[in-house]
Amino acid sequence: MYRTNTCGELRLANKGEKVTLCGWVQRSRDLGGMTFVDLRDRYGITQLAFNMETNAPLCERARRLGREYVLQVTGTVIERSSKNTKIPTGEIELEVEEMTVLNESKTPPFTIEDQSDGGDDLRMKYRYLDIRRNPVKNNLVMRHKMAMLVRNYLSDRDFLEIETPMLIKSTPEGARDFVVPSRMNPGEFYALPQSPQQYKQLLMVAGMDRYFQIVRCFRDEDLRADRQPEFTQIDCEMSFVHQEDVLNMFEGLAKHLFKEMKGIEFDKFPRMTWHDAMRLYGSDKPDLRFGMEFKEVTDVVKGHGFGLFDGAELVVGIVAEGCAEYTRKQLDALTDFVKRPQVGAGGMVYIKYNADGSFKSSVDKFYDAEALKAVADRMGAKPGDLMLLLCGPAMKTRVQLCALRLEMGQQLGLRDPQKFAPLWVIDFPLLEWDDETQRYYAMHHPFTAPKPEDEPLLDDPSKWGDIRANAYDIVMNGCEVGGGSIRIHDRTLQNKMFHTLGFTDESAYAQFGFLMDAFTYGAPPHAGLAFGFDRLCSIFAGADSIRDFIAFPKNNSGRDVMSQSPSPISQEQLDELQIKVDLKG
Numbered sequence: 001m002y003r004t005n006t007c008g009e010l011r012l013a014n015k016g017e018k019v020t021l022c023g024w025v026q027r028s029r030d031l032g033g034m035t036f037v038d039l040r041d042r043y044g045i046t047q048l049a050f051n052m053e054t055n056a057p058l059c060e061r062a063r064r065l066g067r068e069y070v071l072q073v074t075g076t077v078i079e080r081s082s083k084n085t086k087i088p089t090g091e092i093e094l095e096v097e098e099m100t101v102l103n104e105s106k107t108p109p110f111t112i113e114d115q116s117d118g119g120d121d122l123r124m125k126y127r128y129l130d131i132r133r134n135p136v137k138n139n140l141v142m143r144h145k146m147a148m149l150v151r152n153y154l155s156d157r158d159f160l161e162i163e164t165p166m167l168i169k170s171t172p173e174g175a176r177d178f179v180v181p182s183r184m185n186p187g188e189f190y191a192l193p194q195s196p197q198q199y200k201q202l203l204m205v206a207g208m209d210r211y212f213q214i215v216r217c218f219r220d221e222d223l224r225a226d227r228q229p230e231f232t233q234i235d236c237e238m239s240f241v242h243q244e245d246v247l248n249m250f251e252g253l254a255k256h257l258f259k260e261m262k263g264i265e266f267d268k269f270p271r272m273t274w275h276d277a278m279r280l281y282g283s284d285k286p287d288l289r290f291g292m293e294f295k296e297v298t299d300v301v302k303g304h305g306f307g308l309f310d311g312a313e314l315v316v317g318i319v320a321e322g323c324a325e326y327t328r329k330q331l332d333a334l335t336d337f338v339k340r341p342q343v344g345a346g347g348m349v350y351i352k353y354n355a356d357g358s359f360k361s362s363v364d365k366f367y368d369a370e371a372l373k374a375v376a377d378r379m380g381a382k383p384g385d386l387m388l389l390l391c392g393p394a395m396k397t398r399v400q401l402c403a404l405r406l407e408m409g410q411q412l413g414l415r416d417p418q419k420f421a422p423l424w425v426i427d428f429p430l431l432e433w434d435d436e437t438q439r440y441y442a443m444h445h446p447f448t449a450p451k452p453e454d455e456p457l458l459d460d461p462s463k464w465g466d467i468r469a470n471a472y473d474i475v476m477n478g479c480e481v482g483g484g485s486i487r488i489h490d491r492t493l494q495n496k497m498f499h500t501l502g503f504t505d506e507s508a509y510a511q512f513g514f515l516m517d518a519f520t521y522g523a524p525p526h527a528g529l530a531f532g533f534d535r536l537c538s539i540f541a542g543a544d545s546i547r548d549f550i551a552f553p554k555n556n557s558g559r560d561v562m563s564q565s566p567s568p569i570s571q572e573q574l575d576e577l578q579i580k581v582d583l584k585g
């Protein structure tokens with residue numbers, strides 16, 4: 001037997017047992033008469049003891065072991081004289097009688113410790129060493145547990161995990177596709193799936209009325225912070241359901257995960273329409289770990305001769321409780337924050353509602369105490385509070401104020417990563433106008449159904465922006481962790497939707513013909529959703545980055561720095577594919 005136990009397993013109860021362990025040398029300490037080696041595997045660390053007096057040759061060999069050597073040791077479990085209360089195996093050690101060095105190791109480029117001295121690039125280049133470290137290893141263990149919980153939960157509810165193809169037809173809608181050339185069909189390409197959307201809908205037509213898949217998806221997008229070109233979804237679809245059934249099913253799944261992983265029990269998740277989310281928080285994924293709801297004061301502030309407010313479509317603000325003592329410097333920093341190009345506000349107005357009931361504001365020239373009191377009353381501010389206002393075109397200003405709200409939440413410590421605030425955002429708009437291309441796009445995807453009562457608006461292009469969809473997102477701590485919709489199962493409505501999105505009959509058929517054809521053979525009403533699994537894991541762990549929950553992630557430029565991909569391919573491969581690469585400049 002290679003090993004009888006793992007390095008995380010032995011306790012005082014095993015005293016006297018003869019065992020064999022395998023693992024890596026974490027570190028060794030040579031104390032003259034004794035040499036101690038910490039042997040590590042996935043499960044923990046066990047201390048090995050080598051005694052110069054009783055076995056000098058073995059002890060000599062132990063002294064020469066380098067970090068990360070791979071060992072097999074056999075010995076007897078004994079009680080430690082000085083116990084280590086910090087690790088579960090800290091009461092025992094192994095008095096080694098035999099040792100085989102299974103493999104040597106070069107000195108690793110960074111230490112395999114919880115706090116490593118490896119920078120990000122180095123860690124990624126030697127990711128297999130990085131994964132030996134507890135923080136990364138534990139994330140992968142957690143990810144596995146979550147995946148198992150998801151599989152069992154859904155399987156118990158009659159969902160079938162069905163694999164869908166990875167080499168599929170390219171679709172222009174949505175993000176950019178990664179494409180794969182077909183050698184057998186020169187000049188033709190597959191795409192890697194951005195999601196299994198159309199296949200899961202086909203599975204509904206096929207009668208597999210509850211489907212899920214923990215599945216890799218690919219999107220060739222410019223990598224914004226913490227995006228991965230390949231990522232994992234928990235992809236789900238159901239037939240014969242209303243929106244309510246879908247929300248309840250997946251709220252149930254989310255609650256199950258919270259209970260099992262974190263021991264937290266939730267009541268019903270709150271729900272908010274997209275419209276309210278934008279109005280009250282300037283975001284379709286509001287962070288509800290804290291309040292600081294937007295307060296509109298446009299009518300209260302107009303007519304005092306302050307041009308910026310007088311000319312603004314919207315004047316809106318937030319109340320930072322107990323922040324009236326903010327210094328000039330802090331306020332200037334906030335102004336700089338909103339003026340950064342990423343936020344893009346022209347400036348910020350502050351009103352301090354001092355503890356003594358007096359006011360001090362950046363617009364004292366235009367507003368007397370009475371006028372400022374009226375603003376405070378509208379905003380629900382109390383003495384001791386600070387009001388921060390932005391103004392401008394409505395939507396733009398709300399989005400800017402959202403950034404300020406999140407910044408204030410951060411500064412005030414209100415965004416505790418160990419606190420969880422789930423939320424359903426419902427009734428998303430069906431269509432989204434794009435200024436650049438001067439056309440509407442599907443906000444979710446072209447298969448999302450409009451709300452039945454808004455369906456007639458599809459006949460009036462001037463109303464397209466007002467059409468609401470039966471689409472929903474599940475949001476947690478200000479992150480979208482999942483989203484989905486009721487699908488169109490009626491061929492006529494689907495055609496109308498394609499026309500709205502600028503397709504002709506022919507171009508829609510060329511693109512989605514297989515789905516349209518399928519829908520002529522009795523498509524059931526169906527709906528679904530997908531969770532972003534990497535993000536879900538990171539939020540459960542209270543972490544910012546999804547990269548630490550992916551075994552082998554790409555860096556910010558989409559590169560795998562370990563294997564050095566992407567990389568050029570040989571001329572022979574190119575010739576076989578009949579691809580000419582012409583790299584100019």
Ligand code: ASP
Pocket residue numbers: 194195196197236483484485528529530
């Ligand atoms: N396929 C969608 C997505 O990737 C999710 C869904 O509508 O089920 O966002």
